Amino acid sequence: MSTQAFGSSGIDQAFGSSGLDQAFGSSDPNGPARDAGWEDSPPRVGFFTDTSICIGCKACEVACKEWNGNPDDGFDLLGSSFDNTGQLSGSTWRHVAFIEQRRPAGTAAGVFLGMPESPARPPVELGMPSLSRPGDSGDTDGRTEFRWLMSSDVCKHCTNAACLDVCPTGALFRTEFGTVVVQDDICNGCGYCVPACPYGVIDRRIGEQGTKNVGLAQKCTLCYDRLKVGQTPACAQACPTQSIQFGTLDELRERAVDRVQTLHDAGVSEARLYGEDPAGGTGGSGAFFLLLDEPEVYGLPPDPVATTADLPRMWKHAGLAAAGFLAAAVTAFAGRRR
Amino acid sequence: MGASFGRGGATGFLQDLEKADCIVIQGSNMAECHPVGFQWVMEAKARGARVIHIDPRFSRTSAQADTYIPIRAGSDIVFLGAVINYILSNDKYFHEYVVAYTNAATLVSEDFKDVDELDGVFSGYDPETGTYDTSSWAYDGVSDHPQGDAGGQGAESEESASERAAGHELGGHGAALEHAEVKRDETLQHPRTVFQVLKRHYARYTPEMVQEVCGIAPEQLLDVCEAVTANSGRERTTCWVYSVGWTHHTTGVQGIRGSAIIQLLLGNMGRPGGGIMALRGHASIQGSTDIPTLFNLLPGYLPMPKVGPHDSLDEYLKEIASPDQKGFWTNARTYTVNLLKAWWGDAATAENDFAFHYIPKLTGDHGTYATVMSMLDDEIDGYFLLGQNPAVGSAHGRMQRLGMAHLKWLVVRDLNLIESATFWKDGPEIETGELRTEDIDTEVFFFPAASHVEKDGTFTQTQRMLQWHHKAVEPPGDAQSDLAFFYLLGQKIRDRLAGSTDERDRPILDLTWDYPVDEHGDPSAEAVLREINGVHLTGEKAGQALNTFNEMKDDGSTAGGCWIYTGVFADGVNQAARRKPGREQNWVAPEWGWAWPLNRRILYNRAAADPDGKPWSERKAYVWWDEVEQKWVGHDVPDFEVAKPPSYRPPEGASGPAALSGDDPFIMQADGKGWLYAPTGLLDGPMPAHYEPHESPVTNPLYNQQANPTRQVFPRPDNPSNPSNGERGAEIFPYVFTTYRLTEHHTAGGMSRWLPYLSELQPEFFCEVSPELARERGLVHNGWATIVTARTAIEARVMVTDRVVPLPVGGKLIHQVGLPYHWGVGNEALVTGDSANDLFGVTLDANVHIQESKVASCDVQPGRRPRGPELLEFVADYRRRAGITLETGNKLRYPHSDATTGADTDGQGEGTP
Amino acid sequence: MVPDATFTSYYGRPVVKPSPWELDIPAYLFLGGLAAGSSLLGAGADLSDRPVLRRAGRLGALAAISLSLVALVRDLGRPSRFLNMMRVLKPTSPMSVGTWILTAYGPGAAVAGAAEAARLLPINLGLIGRLLDVAARPAGLAAAGVAPAVASYTGVLLSDTATPAWHDAHRELPFLFVSSAAAASGGFGMLTAPLDEAGPARRMAVGGALAELAIEQRMEHSMGLSAETLHTGTAGTLMKASKALTLGGALGAAFLGGRSRTAAAISGAALMAGSACTRFGVFEAGQHSAKDPKYTVVPQRERLNRRRAGGNQPTTEEAR
Amino acid sequence: MDIRKTFLEWPVVRQLTGSDPLGRGAAVQSKRSRSLEPRTTTADRMVQSVCPYCAVGCGQRVFVRDERVVQIEGDPDSPISRGRLCPKGSASEQLVNSPRRATTMLYRRPRSTSWERIGVEQATDMIADRMVESRRKRWQDTDEHGRPLRRTMGIASLGGATLDNEENYLIKKLFTALGAIQIENQARI
DSSP states (O other): TTTTOTTTTHHHTTTTTTTGGGGGGGOOTHHHHHHHTTTTTTOOOEEEEGGGGGOOHHHHHHHHHHTTOOOOOOOOOOOOOOSSSSSOOOSSEEEEEEEEEEETTOOOSSHHHHHSSOOOOOOOOOOOOOOOOOOOOOSSSSTOOOOOEEEEOOOOOOOHHHHHHHHHOOOOOTTTTSSSOOOOTOOOOOHHHHHHHTSSSOOOOOOOOTTTTSEEEEOOOOEEEEEHOOOOOHHHHOOOTTEEEEEEEHHHHHHHHHHHHHHTTOHHHOOESSSTTTTSSSSSEEEEEEEESSSSTTOOOSSSSSGGGGGGHHHHHHHHHHHHHHHHHHHHHHHHOO | OOOHHSSOSSSEEEEEEGOOSSEEESSOOOOHTTTTTTTHHHHHHEEEEEEEEESSSHHHHHHSSEEEEEETTTTTHHHHHHHHHHHHHHHHHHHHHEEEEEEBGGOOOOOEEEEEEEESOOTEEEEETTTGGGGGGGGGTTTGSSTTTTTTHHHHHHHHHHHHHGGGTTOOOOOOSSOOOOOOOSSOSSSBBHHHHHHHHTTTOOOHHHHHHHHHHHHHHHHHHHHHHHHOOSSSEEEEEEEEEHHSSSHHHHHHHHHHHHHHTTTTTTTOOOOOEEEOOOTTHHHHTTTTOOOTTEGGGEEEBTTTSSHHHHHHHHHHHTTTSSSSGGGGGHHHHHHHHHHHHGGGTTHHHHHHHGGGOSSSSSSHHHHHHHHHHTTEEEEEESSOOOOHHHSHHHHHHHTTOOSSEEEEEEEEEOOHHHHHHSSSHHHSSSGGGGOOOOOOEEEBBGGGSSOOOEETTTEEEEEEEOOOOOOOTTOHHHHHHHHHHHHHHHHTTOOOGGGGGGHHSSSOOOOBBBBSSSSSHHHHHHHHHHHOOOSTTTTTTTGGGGGGOOTEEEOOGGGGGTTTTGGSGGGGGOOOOOOSSOOOOOOEETTTTTTTTSGGGGGGGEEEEEEOSSSSEEEEETTTTTEEEEESOOOSTOOOOTTTOOOOTBBHHHHHHOOOTTTOOOOOOOOSOOSSSSSSSSOOOOOOOSOOOOOOOSSSBBTTOOEEEETTTOOOOOTTTTTTTTGGSSSEEEEETTTHHHHHHHHTTTHHHHHSSSOOOOOEEEEHHHHTOOOOOOOEEEEESHHHEEEEEEEEEETTTEETTTTTEEOOEEOOOOOOOSSSSOOOOOOOGGOOOOEETTTOOOOSSOOEEEEEEEEOOOTTTHHHHHHHHHHHHHOHHHTTOOSSSSSSSSTSSSSHHHHHHHHHO | OOOOOOOOOOOOOOOOOOOOOTTTHHHHHHHHHHHHHHHHHHHHHHHOOOOOHHHHHHHHHHHHHHHHHHHHHHHHHHHHHHGGGGGGOOTTTTHHHHHHHHHHHHHHHHHHHHHHHHHSSOOOHHHHHHHHHHHHHHHHHHHHHHHHHHHHHHHHHHHHSSSSSTTTTTTTTHHHHHHHHHHHHHHHHHHHSSTTTHHHHHHHHHHHHHHOOOOOHHHHHHHHHGGGGTSHHHHHHHHHHHHHHHHHHHHHHHHTTTTTTTHHHHHHHHHEEEEEHHHHHHHHHHHHHHHHHHHHHHHHHHHHHHHHHSSOOOOOOOOO | OOOHHHHHHHHHHHHHHHOOSSSGGGGGGOHHHOOOOOOHHHSSEEEEOOOOSTTTOHHHHHHHHEEEEEEEEEEEEEEETTTOOOOHHHTOOOOOHHHHHSSEEEETTTOSSSSEEEHHHHHHHHHHHHHHHHHHHHHHOTTSSSSSSEEEEEEEEOOOOSSSSHHHHHHHHHHHHHHHHEEEEEEGG
C-alpha cells in the first residue's frame, strides 16, 4: 500500500498524463472508430448544439421519440419553467433544459469559464433581450436583467466513453461513424453503464411490462440506422432553427469556433464551447455544445472525466488487494495450530 | 388588411423575412406558435437584422429577440399610434412612396370629425345602435355622388353601408368607392389631406401616453421608433409580424390597421423584407376564409347577399363595387356569375340572373356566437362540428356546452373523442349539476375523421399558398374524409328530395353535385379543385381549365368556384402539387405550390419599384419595369398588369383596371392607393383609436370613451361582464389576464392532448404570474390558483416566473396573468384540465365578429376552486360583491356626461355639432 | 477543508445517474466476498487437515456464490440474457472481468462444495461420488486461487463509475472489500467450525476486521466531499453499525473467540453482519452521492477552477 | 447451423482474431446492427404531404409500408420549412397511428348515458333525414316585408381550420344550396 497508490491527487495525476491510461486506448478524438477496429471507417460524425439559437420548441424530443419509438416519460408538471421531462432518461434521448435567469451571465457559479476578462467585471450588454420594468430604474430587486436559456441535451458520444468501456456484453459499441450505440438485441440490462456515464445520460428504461426495450440500457444512437444510409438524425433534421447541427466532427468544430467568435464580437462574451476539447476528461465529445453560462447551470457536469481513466490504477489496487488477501489467508494458516 | 391594401392575406411570404433589416413582432408569439417559420427570423437575425418583440408575456419569442418590451394587453394601438406620431412629427416617412402610393395626399370630406373633436367617437356615431353612419368619413368630392339606393331609406341605407363595408372582411379586395376621382394635394399641406388628418389624430399618442397606457418607458418607445425608421427607406426594409394577439380584441381590425399605416408611411409595403406578415394560426385558416365556411362570405370574398339591398344580382353587384371605381374589383359581376355557374350549371342562365336567387339571404349577424345564442333559444336543431372543439376552443365554453345541450342532434367529426363530443357525460356542467346526462335530449353522432395523410387536398397556408397533400393510406376503421362525407350526405339529401316540385328544393336539385369517384366511392379532390379553378364551358376551349381569372366571362361561358384561386389549375395542371425543391429555386420559390392571386408571392410588389418603375435600390430590387421588353419583370410574378408602363395615365372617365395608373400599386383598391385613412370599409373608424378592452381595470386616458363604442355586446344573464375601472365593483377583478398557445399543443387540444409525445411536454394547465402577484395573493409555485371572472372560476397550477412583469399603468401596478388555453374537462384525453376560454364572455369586434379572447379582467386566489354546485355559488358571490347587472360593462358610450341617465339623447347631442 | 457548498445545479436534479441497482447488488458484494474467503478457508483447512472448517468453507463458498449469482441475475433488466455476459472479455469492464473471474472460480467452488455435500448425503453416489472425492482438492485449490480476485474486483466494479462516493474511494475500495471479505468469512469460520479448527478463521477475521476499520478511516479521509455521504442517512446508519459490529466482533474474536464457542459464534456473526453493513453502507452512500448534484458539481468545479487558475493553488469558491 | 461459423462469430473470438482486441467496436457488433436499415428506406413508398398543425405549411414526407404509415418527417425540398418540423409536426405519425385515435362510428341516443355503435352508412342516412326535416321545419321563405330569404335557420356548422379547401368548398356549396347560412369556421375564433 504505497503512498502513491493512495495519493490524494490521483485523479489529477491520472488525468491525461499517466502512461497507464494508454493501455486502454485513450482514443484519438478523430478516429475512435479506428481504435475500435473499424478499418475503413467514414469520418466521425456528431452534433453541435448551439444553444444560443435554441427556441425551446422540443421538436428534437418528439422527433427523437417518434423515430425511435420511445415511450413517454409520464405526465407530470415539474414546475421547472417549461421543462416537464426533467432530464435525459431511458426514454427521453433529447432533453431541452429551460433556465430562467435574473442575473447576468457568469455570476451563477462565480466564475467565467474560458473568458479572458476578469470575472468581476460588471455585466455588459449581452445582445440578449433586456427586460426592464419601466419607471423603476434604480430598483435593486434584480429584475433589471433577465434571460431565458434553452438547451437541448443529448448523449455526448464521448471519445472515451465510460458506458461503452464498462459494458460487459458488448451491447454498447463504437460504430463505424465513431458514435456510441446500445444494441438492443444484446443488452441484458445489467445497468452498469448507468452509473458509469459521467454525464448522467444513459439509463435503464422503466415502464410497464411489454414496453419496448423495457429493462434495457437506452440512449441516443445518433440515429445509427439513418446514418447508415446517409440520412440526418431525426432531431437535427427537425430542429427549426438548426440549433442542433449534424455533420462531420471536424467541420462542426470549425463551425463552432467561428460561431463563438461571432458571438464574442457581438458582445456575447459568455458564449463558450462545452465538450469539444480533445484534452477534456472524455477526450472530446462527438456531441458538443455552445453554452451561454456555466455547464452546471444546464445540469451538465463542469469537468466530467471518463471513469475508466483511473481503471488501470484500480486494477493495480485490486491486484494488490487480492494478493494481500491470499497472503493473509496463507499467513492465517501458517500460524501454529491452536 | 383588406381595408388598407385591398386584400386580406399576408402581404409576403415567410422566407422573405430573411431579407428584412428589422422585424417587429407584436401580438404574436411566433417562435412558439410558428417555430418552423421562425427560422426565417433567425436567418434575418444572423444576417444582422434587429428583432423586436412587443408582447404582454416574455415568451420563447422574446428569448430570441434583441429587444423585448412588455406591454399591457390590449394597449397596442397606443404604442402603434405613438410610432406613427414619431414618424410624422420627425419627418421620418418615406416621402416619395407616401405621396405616390398612399392616399396621404387625398382630401377628406369637410364633414369628417375626429375623435378629439367629438369626445371619443368619430363623426356619424349613433349611440342608440352603437354604429356609425360612415358617410362623413368619405373623401372630399365623393359625397357629391349620392349612392344609388341610399337616398332617404333610413335603416336600410345603413345596412347597405355596413354590407359594403363588410367586403373588407379578412378579404380579397378593398372597399368600394363610388368613383376614382378624388381631390389630392401632393404637397400634403392642405389641412384636410389624409396626411394632416393623420398627423392631428396621432398628436395625442405621445411617449407619456404610452407610458401611461401601455406601461412602456419613453426610452423603449424611442428605441423602437429609431430602429424601424432607421431600417426603412430605399435601402432598407422593416417587417411587422402579428397574429391573433391582435385580432382577438374588440379593436382587432384597428390594431392591424395601425401597423398598416406605419408600413405605408415607411414605404415597406410590396417590398422584399417588408410588409405585414399576418400569421394565421392553423393549417388552412387562410383557405377557410378564401373559400369560406363563414356566414357572411362566398368564395373569393364575395359577400353573402343580404335581404333587401341584395334582392337581385344587379343590386348586389352595385353594392360590392361601383362600376366607376378603379381596380379589379369592378369585375365582381364576372366573379359572381362564374361562381353561380359553377354551382348551378345549366340552371344558371342569363335569364334567371344565373340563379342568384338560389342563394339564401342574411338578415344580420349569423356568426358562431350568435348561433350559439340561437341554440340556447331552441332555434337550432342540428349542428355540425367539423374538426372543431368549441367546448374548449371558443370563448365562454359554458355557453357553448349549454347551447349544445339544447340541440336536437349534433354531428362531431374529429380524429379523437373531443370534449365537444362528450360534454353530455363528462362536461363541467355535469359536475356542477347544471346538466344531467339523463336530461340531455341531444342525439350525438361521432364520425371518425380521416387525417391529412388519408386524403388528397389542398391547405392554404399563411402566405396564401396552396399546397397539395397526397393521400398516402386509406383511413382506418370507419374514418372518412369530410369530402367523402359531405359528398355522400349531399347525394342522400338529393335522393330524398328527388322529384320534389317544391321551389325551395330547386337549389339542391339543380346543384352540380357529380364528381368522379375512386374505387371506394370517394370523390376526387382534384376534380373539386378543378371546379374551384374554373373551366371554359363553351367555345373551342370548352372543358379546359381557366389559366387566370382574366379569362372569366360574365356571360355564362365560363364557370369557376373561387375566382382568386383561378390559375391553381392553369394549363390543366394541379399547380398546388408542384414541388420543385427550394434549393433549386431563388428565395421566392415560385415553383413550389401555388399562391393566390396568380402565384404572386409578395402582394403589391409594383411598390417595390419607384413611380418610374426603377427599383428603389439595388439592394431591395424585386419587381421593376423593363424598358426593353416593355413589361414588368423581377423575382416574382408582378402584382400589376404586366405590360402597363409606369407612365400610363388613365383616360378621362376610365373605370376598373383601365383606371389604374402606371403608379397605382394597390390594384384591388378603389383608388389604387394604400389607405392610411379608410374613408369606407370599416365600421369602427377610419383610423385606429385606442379604446380599452371590454373589461379593463384601467380608465382610458385618451378619450372620454372607455371601450370601442361599436363593439358587439350581448347583455344577457348568461353573459355577464366584469365592471371596468370607473364602474362599481371594478376592484373585485383587479387583474388582467391574457390567453395564449404553447408550442407543444394545438388549440383546443384535439390534435395534441391525445398524443403522449406532446402531452408529456406540457401535461397540465397552468397560470403564469409574477413573483409580485404571487406575493400579493399568496400563490405558491407549482401549487394551485383559482382564477375568477363573472362567468366562472377555473383552477390552474401556479407558475411563478420573472417572465411576467407587473406594469405601472394608470397610476397603479397592473398585474397580468398568462393562461394557455389548451386544456379541457373530460375523460377521454391523456391530459385534461380546466379551460381558460371558460373565463371569457362573448363580446365581439364590430367588423369581423371575432371575440375578445386575448384580454379580460379577473381575480386570482390561492388554492383550488370549489367543486360541484359550490362553484356556481362561489362565482355568484363574486357577481354580487361586484354588483354586476346586465348593464355592467355593456354600456357602449361610456363613460360620458350623464351616461347613466338619458344617455341616448345626450349622446346624440354630443355627436351632432 | 470541504468548502461551503455554494453551487449551481439544474433545479437540484442529479447530474449523474444513480445506478439502477437494487439491494441485490450489495447483497452480491457481501456474498461474493464471503464465498471468496470461505474458499480460502476451505482450501487452507483442506491442506491443514481441519475437516470441519474445510467442509464449512467449501459449503459456505458454494452457498454464497450460488446466492450471489441469483442476486446478480435477478438484478438484470433482462435476466434471460444473462449469458450475453460471455460474449466478450473486456479488460475495460470490471463486470466483464468479474464475469470471467466468476467463471474461473465457480466450477472449482462448485465441485469442492458438491463433494462436501455428497458426503453429507445419506446415499452413496457411486462413481460420481468417487469422482467428486478425487476432484475436490484440486477444485478447491483452484477456486481458492481465484477467490482473492472474486473478493477484490468488486471494489473496482463500484469505483469504476461516475458515482462520486464510489469513484472517490477508488484507491481504497478493493482493499476495503477484501478486508471486509476476510472479516466476514473469518467470522463465518468462527461461527461454523469448532474452536480447535477455527484458529485461522479467527486470525483472518481479526486481521480483516482491523484492516477494514483502518482502511475505512483512510478512505473517508481521501474521498473528499463525497465522504459526507458515509455519515448521513441510511448509509450513515449502516456505516456506524458496521464499525460497531466489526470492532466488537474483532475484539470478541481476539479476546474471547479462542476460548468460548458461544463467544466465537457471536463474534463471527457480528463480523459477518459488520461486513454486510459495510457493503450496504458503501452502496447506499454511492447512490445518495449520485442523487445529490452537490457531490458531482462542487469537486469538479474546484478542480476546474484550479486548472483554469493555471496553478495548483485551489481558488476559493467565489460566493455569490 | 454451422457450429464453426457460430464459433467464429463469437465476439470473444473476433476480439482475439480481429482488429478490435478490446471488444469495443467491430468485434462486438451484432448481426442485427450490421444489417440495420432505417424504415425510410425499407418503406414501400414515400408520399409528399403538408403538416396539418399550423399555417406555416411545412412540407412532410410520409413513408408507407404495407399500407401503413411508418414515418412522417420534414421534407427537405420545401422552401418554407427546409425539412424542419416543430414538435407537433414531428408528432404527426402519432397523430395518425395513435392507439387512442377514434376510428369507430359512435352514436348517442337522446338521454342515453353511453355511446352505442352504428354503421357509418346508417348514421349518414339518419343525418340526411334530420337535415331534410330540420330544413323544412325551420324554413324561412320571406321576411316580414315579403322579401325573399330562402333559408333555413335550423342547421348550423362550425368547421376547424384543418379542413381542406376542397372540403370547405363542398360544405359551403351544399349548405348554401340547402339554404343553411350559419356556416362558420375557426377563422372567426
